[in-house]
Amino acid sequence: MTVASSTRTAGRRLTTSVGTSAHRARAPAFYLVTAAFLAFLLFALRETMTMSVTAWGAGYGFPDHRVHHVLIGGTLTVFAATIAVQLYRPTARVGALQAALAFVIAAFVLTVVASGPAAGADLLVFVVPVVLIALLHPARRQLVPSLERLDRRLLALAALGALGFATVAVGEYVSHTTLGDGHVAMGHYEFVLVATVTVGLFALLGALRPVGWRALVYAAAAIAILLGATSLAFPGAEQGSSLATLPALATIVWAIGFVALAEYVDRTDSSIES
Secondary structure (H helix, E strand, O other): OOHHHHHHHHHHHHHHHHHHHHHHHHHHHHHHHHHHHHHHHHHHHHHHHHHHHHOOOOOOOOHHHHHHHHHHHHHHHHHHHHHHHHHOOHHHOHHHHHHHHHHHHHHHHHHHHHHOHHHHHOOHHHHHHHHHHHHHOOOHHHHOOOOOOOOHHHHHHHHHHHHHHHHHHHHHHHHHHHOOOHHHHOOHHHHHHHHHHHHHHHHHHHHOOOOOOHHHHHHHHHHHHHHHHHHHHOOOHHHOOOOOHHHHHHHHHHHHHHHHHHHHHHHOOOOOOO
């Protein structure tokens, strides 16, 4: 064996050893980061998430903010859930992590657009951990959206919903940047802007049917139903983002129809993992 061949062999062995060690270290790092971030979310957002329940009560202390508070609390609860499920069989929860990524990236970009880079920088405490979790994820290659499992019927309904929510999002952006009421001061319009865009993203990603697609489909439906239901329960301009009766009903019907179609498609295609 020559010196050159010996060097190549040693190099291959070293590379293999380093790669194996890195692979073994990535799994515990993934679970550690995910658990730590989940603990942070539950500590930092626990009161906010409870608004999804408490804001419905007759004696709620902020009656003119019910729609916003329910939507904020519900959306953040969905976000925390997409992180929590990564602690059990993460390779089957790809869709949930796609949802988490879509939410934090949309929140960061839209906040920068609506309120400037300084406001967006405040969200890095959420963006960076989710990106790190994605990089450490055991199925990280599957996080890249693929057209392989796309269903055109589901995509068409997702696109219809995304268009409707984009229309609402434009209105929320205008309200955030032109009005001067209390909702602007609390960032309510800005959050609804993020939430409605997020619903559209979840729906479109869900139509691609990645592994664990139900997280995307049901998350989109849950947030949509919260917006529609609170708009019906708490109408009036004082709520800021309450939809009119027909748009609210259409939102709920779309959400239920989207879930129903997704389940129908799944039953007719046994190759798709849920």
